[in-house]
Amino acid sequence: MWPAVLALIVKELLAILKDPRSRIVLIGPPLLQLVVFGYGATFDLNHVPVAVYDEDPSAASRDLIARFLGSPAFEVVARLHDAADVDRLIDSREATLVIDVDRRFTRDLLGHRPARVQLIVDGRNSNTALLVLGYSNQIVTDFSRDWLAAHGGGAAPAVLDLRANYNPPLNSQWFIVPGIVALLTQVVTLLVVGLSVAREREAGTFDQLLVTPMGPLEILLGKGLPGVLIGLLEATVIILAAVLWFRVPLRGPLLPLYLGLFLFVAAVTGIGLMISSLAVTQQQALLGAFLFMVPSITLSGFATPIANMPRFIQAATQVNPMRHFLVIVRGVFLEGSTTAELLPQYWPLALVAAGSMLVAGWLFRRRTA
Amino acid sequence: MSAAGVRLTALLRKEALQIMRDPSALAIAFALPAFLLFIFGYGVTLDAKEVPLGVVVERPSADTAAFEGKLRQSPYFETTEYRDFAAAERALEAHEINGIVWLREDFSRRMRSSRGATIGAILNGVDANSARIVEGYLQQAWAAWLADAARPGGPGAALPVAVAPRIRFNPEVRSRDYLIPGLIALVMTLTGALLTALVIAREWERGTQEALMVTRATLREILLAKLLPYFVLGLGGMAASVILAVTLFRVPFHGSAWALLVTSSLFLLAALGMGLLISTAARNQFVAGQIAIIATFLPAFILSGFVFDIGSMPAPIRAVTHVVAARYFVTILQTLFLAGDLWSVLLPNALALALMAALFLGVARLRARKRLD
Structure with missing residues (x-):
């Protein structure tokens, strides 16, 4: 045979x-x-277009935005000066994320009230939207912790230490x-x-x-x-x-x-x-x-x-x-x-x-x- | 009726009869889109729900219970408790759980110290995308717990910056709502190309192309007669897909029907033009079928922005995506379904589709000759 x-x-x-x-x-x-x-x-985020609407141009807001600039995941494509532009940029897909720093950002930070940052994300690709929010939250949290440490506001009661087995860089x-x-x-x-x-x-x-x-x-x-x-x-x-x-x-x-x-x-x-x-x-x-x-x-x-x-x-x-x-x-x-x-x-x-x-x-x- | 009109009507009648008598064309036009959309619609989702998560609590207390409560409240986690870390680690290695949250013995004590406690979180990172999304959910649960802990009388201080996310167009972040419009583009690319890729190759293989050539019908009439019936079939398949998406999968549709009709017509012309081009070039059904799958389906799957975000691709690959017709149609459909008639998005993409349609049809017309060589 x-x-x-x-x-x-x-x-x-x-x-x-x-x-x-x-x-x-x-x-x-x-x-x-x-x-x-x-x-x-690839599911990784690279040069996601970001627009910045900084209503409170100050040292604190510049520090926060610089952290976004420093991340390879984001690329700042526009600086806005008008609230009407926020939705327009998202709608036309020029920006996937708009960072809107509140008018009272620095005042609230110094006054120990929650300082507000609004993140407007294009949800048409929901996976990217979730990842963008995850990355941004990480950046804002790091900023918060550094700010607390620098201004003696006391540490957060617990921090999250995230690690990934088998694929640490994810x-x-x-x-x-x-x-x-x-x-x-x-x-x-x-x-x-x-x-x-x-x-x-x-x-x-x-x-x-x-x-x-x-x-x-x-x-x-x-x-x-x-x-x-x-x-x-x-x-x-x-x-x-x-x-x-x-x-x-x-x-x-x-x-x-x-x-x-x-x-x-x-x-x-x-x-x-x-x-x-x-x-x-x-x-x-x-x-x-x-x-x-x-x-x-x-x-x-x-x-x-x-x-x-x-x-x-x-x-x-x-x-x-x-x-x-x-x-x-x-x-x-x-x-x-x-x-x-x-x-x-x-x-x-x-x-x-x-x-x-x-x-x-x-x-x-x-x-x- | 003019002589040209008579010839065209006769050719159209021939093509229509051929379609009716061979059920495979009807199957490709209607059954295939419905079948593919059904499978994809149920099978393709990126939303993580009820992720199995192990929680190691070394010394239970009110503080650990508060944190565990936040994890349990989250719709994204299905928690299992472990007494010690080693047992949880074994479960993680055996793929019983996707991650471990580790509250150490000194959690409560260190929470009240100046340095604060550390919550260990270890994820299985093999599926990097899912791991990232789970990281995001963990951070949400942690932030919710932190906000509670910072209430008056609570053990901690709040984080100074509060993030308020606002997700436009898809506030529930349902991945199905963004995947299904893209799927329609994918499915229509496939059926559009398959429908026409085989038609001229078939005439060549059967020897009937020569018979067509010796008639008085001009080349333009022959190609037009090939195109029109399949265009109508394609629109039918498109309508079936959209109805399925809206009724079965409950994807919202915010755009207008006529914007959908115009843009789908442009896309179909481009897809059918591509098929015709393949068909006139290949002259052989096997090769035509192969090219149709490799040149249309795979690029439409990977390079259209249907699952993988184009912006995140390396620059050379991003440049290649500009010649993929599906890329423009995916953008149009995602906008029409989730956002509405946004002309700043629709117009440039529709223009690109029109250009591609003109190009493919023009080249197909030039390449097709009434010659036998």
Whole structure:
């Protein structure tokens, strides 16, 4: 059995790698996406446009505003002198944040009354709005504490000492780039496996395969294993780029990562084979791959946390291989997770892999019989 | 009717019949947007609610109870108590909780000392964005507690500066309200490009493009006949998406219907023009489909400002976003839904869309030739 399967694997790899179009699909878009995703997909705040409406120009207000100027997250784009301009700047998106220092700011500070600073934020992007408020609160709190210390007003009864494990600078690239390993591995593996049978059907060479002495199982293996190989290779390239180019810390050993990767690629291959055995034309296969890919990426926790989704969607994500692999890849990269800790992720992946292969085998036999 | 009119009507009839007889076009126009919007609408949210939080209280007192009360009152936290820090740390490592708030043994005593107490807060920082948002919620709870502690007879002094946030357009900061208008732009980019990307490539593959060429129909008529039916389909899909957003997901719509109609028409022309361009260039359904997904869906997902803020991207990537049509439409839709007809936003973005539509359609017209080579 094995020599025949091996021959088929070699033929599949040759068919994929010798066609310039397929070669480009394997190399060009993934690298382009790695760069664009890696740099473009950021949740960090950089140069957010800020307008300052200082109704009480004084040493105290200048000190407060200087702290905003000093933060790389903010960039002061305008100084306002009229209350009517506040909303206009927000509405036209020239400023995301307007800092409105109250008329009695210094007087209240010295008189031990709460000195007011109003922060007007554009809520059209609610995530940015929340982050802007968080950053600003931090700056204003620091100002308050320094002012108290300088003016002997007594310390606050307790301060909050915030720390983040695994990612102390809270750099969102460390979260996104390991996610790209999962994303691109899935896209490439699915396209390779999902279109392989349909391409032979369209070209008419599938019938030739059927009249060889190989059984359906051997054909299935010959179609699936090249996908696994290419997926593993693609993932390795992206992991290298994540470590060497994006400098994401890889804290765990490689064994739990590659065990997870193998199970993940096997599961995606199984699903690709299912699509492949159902589709008659390449267009159908493409549509099928796409219909699987979009929900599986959206509901994987790649960009938005699964814990925020409604319960029934959370339950449905259990069958999504990418969801489990994301936990593995981020766990190994940032938390240094071990094989034992990742066991709850391995077995659902193995189940999906085994289940999809069985269904694909059954569909395949029915279609070829 | 003039001869040109007759030819155009005949071609339009042919395209309409083709759409009606092949359910896949109707599926792409109506079923796909509804399906995608449904999945995204439920699946994509950045609001953290009921974040599991461990609270370590080493020596319970009235002061620790007051602080814990603030955490418990917050709708954002689901607190679990731990007796010692080590147990909480194990739970954090096992992903049972997302963060620990640590009130040490000497909390009450140090609160009344001149140096003040320190409340330790340790978060799992793997998901940096969520961690930041949780930090913000923790600070809110702390500020609320501080305000209570500073009341007359309380143990502490208030912070001298009071921050009053005012969030325009989305006061409840519901992430769904900003994500869903962006999703509509994303979904329409995809359907718009998929609809037209395959149509001319299909004629080439089936050999019917040659048949079309030998008719007396001019190239402009052929392209127009391809464009119009899909334009109408696209508007239908757009209407379905907006209705779904307003009724099912309860996103407020503050703009006017006609502003929506005009801007969506401009966007659809740009998206369909892009599809036509791909279609005339590719001549092959497989390649056309690939390009349509890679050149439209992914940029619209990452570079449109739909989830990731464009202002925070590095300058070279920010420059690239200017050629993504979805970028302008996302801005328009977020403004129309959440703010209303703000012309200072709508006009420049609509103008950019009109330019892109003219460019794509013009290039598609130039590239398409009545030749076989």
